Amino acid sequence: MSVANAPFPATAPFNLARHVLARGESLPDKPAMQILRPTGAERWSYGRLIAAVRGVGHGLLARGLLPGDRVLLRLGNGPEFPLAFLGAIAAGLVPVPTSAQATRAEITPMAARIGPRLVVAGDGIALPEGETPVLPAPDLLRMAELPPCDWHMGDAERPGYIIFTSGTTGQPQAVVHAHRAILGRAFMHEGWEGLGESDRLLHAGAFNWTYTLGTGLMDPWTLGATALIPGPGVTPAQLPLLLKRFDATILAAAPGVFRQMLRAPLPALPRLRHGLSAGESLPAALRSAWQDATGTDLHEAIGLSECSTFVSGSPSRPAPIGSTGYPQPGRQVAVLGADGPADLGGLAIHRSDPGLMLGYLDDPAATDARFRGDWFLTGDQVERLADGALRFLGRTDDQMNPGGFRVSPLEVEAALEGLPGAREWAVAEVEVKPGSRVICCFYLAEAPLDPAALAAHAETRLARYRQPRLWQHIATLPRNANGKLDRRALAALWSPE
Structure with missing residues (x-):
C-alpha cells in the first residue's frame, strides 16, 4: 500500500x-x-x-x-x-x-x-x-x-x-x-x-x-x-x-x-x-x-x-x-x-x-x-x-452518479456479459426529467428486445442501484476517431419513446 x-x-x-x-x-x-x-x-x-x-x-x-x-x-x-x-x-x-x-x-x-x-x-x-x-x-x-x-x-x-x-x-x-x-x-x-x-x-x-x-x-x-x-x-x-x-x-x-x-x-x-x-x-x-x-x-x-x-x-x-x-x-x-x-x-x-x-x-x-x-x-x-x-461543473471522468451512488459504466457493462439477444452494449447516465438521472443501457441487436428480460438478466448480476432502469435499442455505438466510445454522444441518443 x-x-x-x-x-x-x-x-x-x-x-x-x-x-x-x-x-x-x-x-x-x-x-x-x-x-x-x-x-x-x-x-x-x-x-x-x-x-x-x-x-x-x-x-x-x-x-x-x-x-x-x-x-x-x-x-x-x-x-x-x-x-x-x-x-x-x-x-x-x-x-x-x-x-x-x-x-x-x-x-x-x-x-x-x-x-x-x-x-x-x-x-x-x-x-x-x-x-x-x-x-x-x-x-x-x-x-x-x-x-x-x-x-x-x-x-x-x-x-x-x-x-x-x-x-x-x-x-x-x-x-x-x-x-x-x-x-x-x-x-x-x-x-x-x-x-x-x-x-x-x-x-x-x-x-x-x-x-x-x-x-x-x-x-x-x-x-x-x-x-x-x-x-x-x-x-x-x-x-x-x-x-x-x-x-x-x-x-x-x-x-x-x-x-x-x-x-x-x-x-x-x-x-x-x-x-x-x-x-x-x-x-x-x-x-x-x-x-x-x-x-x-x-x-x-x-x-x-x-x-x-x-x-x-x-x-x-x-x-x-x-x-x-x-x-x-x-x-x-x-x-x-x-x-x-x-x-x-x-x-x-x-x-x-x-x-x-x-x-x-x-x-x-x-x-x-x-x-x-x-x-x-x-x-x-x-x-x-x-x-x-x-x-460544480461535473466529473472529469465518465463516472455515473444515479441516486447519489458513484457507479463505473465499465463495471456495469462487464456485469451485463451475456445480455440475451444483444451483440454489443454500453451504458450512460441520462436525465429523464430535470434533476433526475438514471442509468440507460444502449444495445445493438437485430430488433428491439424485451426490457423485462434484459432487466431480469441485470438483476442477478448487479446491485439495484447499479442496474439500468432504461433500455434503448440503437443502430451503432458512437465512437471517436480513435475508436473509443463517446459516452456523451451515447447519452444524447436516449429517446423517451
Whole structure:
C-alpha cells in the first residue's frame, strides 16, 4: 500500500473508535442512536453503545483475530453495523463495510482483493465465495454483553478502515483510511453540518454508505449528539412523519430523497433547523422547493470516498445560488488548470489534509496517479466565483452518479456479459426529467428486445442501484476517431419513446 499523506502530527497514541465515543462517556444516559420505524424506535444510550462496542471488540479478538486483520461487513441498517464497525476498530482490526445490495458475483472479487479473516453477515445478504469464516449478525450482537476490550492505541497513521469506490478503470478501488481520518471530519461540523451536542440528526441512507457512516453516525457521536437512523423498509414517504415524531433537528440525505419527500405536502416540522445534501449535485430548483415547503435551507457538500466532504454551504455561510459553497475552514483546496492555479479547472485538496486516504490498497501506481505534486486530484471540475464560492461543473471522468451512488459504466457493462439477444452494449447516465438521472443501457441487436428480460438478466448480476432502469435499442455505438466510445454522444441518443 502506498501512503499518500505526509505523517499526521499526532504525538499521542490514538484510536478512531475511542475518539468517536469519548464525549459519550460523560453522557451515559443520553440517547446515542435511535433506529426508527413507523411503529416505534430501538433506543441505544451512550453507556449501552460504548459497552457494546468494546464487548464486540473483545469477542472478535477472542476468535483469534489479531490487530491489523480485516473484517468484511455484510450488514444492513441494524445496530450490528455500527457495533461491528467501531468494535473492530476499537480492537485494532480493520473493518471493510460494503453495500448490502451487492450480489455474490460483485462481492466475491472485492473480498478476494482485501483478504478478510472474517465476514460478519446479516440474514439474506449475499456472501463471497470462498472459505472465509462467517460470523452471523445475531452472534455478533451477543458479543455486546462481553467484558470490554482494551482500546487498541497506536499511530494515528495506521490503517483504520477500508471502503470501496469505483475507479475509472472500471474496477472497484479499495480505499484505505487511517485512524486520523476522523480528525478531518472536525472541519465539517461547523463548515457544513452546523452540528452540536443538542442536535438530533436523521440520516436517510444505508449504514455502509460513507455519507451515512460519517455524517449520520460518527459525527453526531463525536459531539455527543443523537443519531436517528431509519430502519429497514422505511420509505422516503414515511420520513416526514418520522422527522416530526422524533424531533429531528437536522435531516441528511441525497437530493433524490428530498425530491421524493416533496411529492406530498409535508407536515409542520418546527424542530427541523436545516437539511444536508450530498452524494450528487443539488439542483437549485430542488433547494428552492424545499425552502418553500419547510422554511429551512438545504446545504450541499462536495466530497468523495477518498476524503469525504471539503467544499460546502453551511448555516453560518449558505452557498450562493448556482454554487455548491466554499472550502471548509481549515481545508487547503485549490482549483488547478493546465498551468497551475486557475478560476476554472480541476478541484484538488492538499495531501496534508487529515481526512485524505492513506492510498489505494496494494496499488501505489493508482495512488500516485491521483496526485499533482502535493495536490490530490478529486476528478471534479469547478469554477471559482468572485467571492470564493465554487460552482460544480461535473466529473472529469465518465463516472455515473444515479441516486447519489458513484457507479463505473465499465463495471456495469462487464456485469451485463451475456445480455440475451444483444451483440454489443454500453451504458450512460441520462436525465429523464430535470434533476433526475438514471442509468440507460444502449444495445445493438437485430430488433428491439424485451426490457423485462434484459432487466431480469441485470438483476442477478448487479446491485439495484447499479442496474439500468432504461433500455434503448440503437443502430451503432458512437465512437471517436480513435475508436473509443463517446459516452456523451451515447447519452444524447436516449429517446423517451
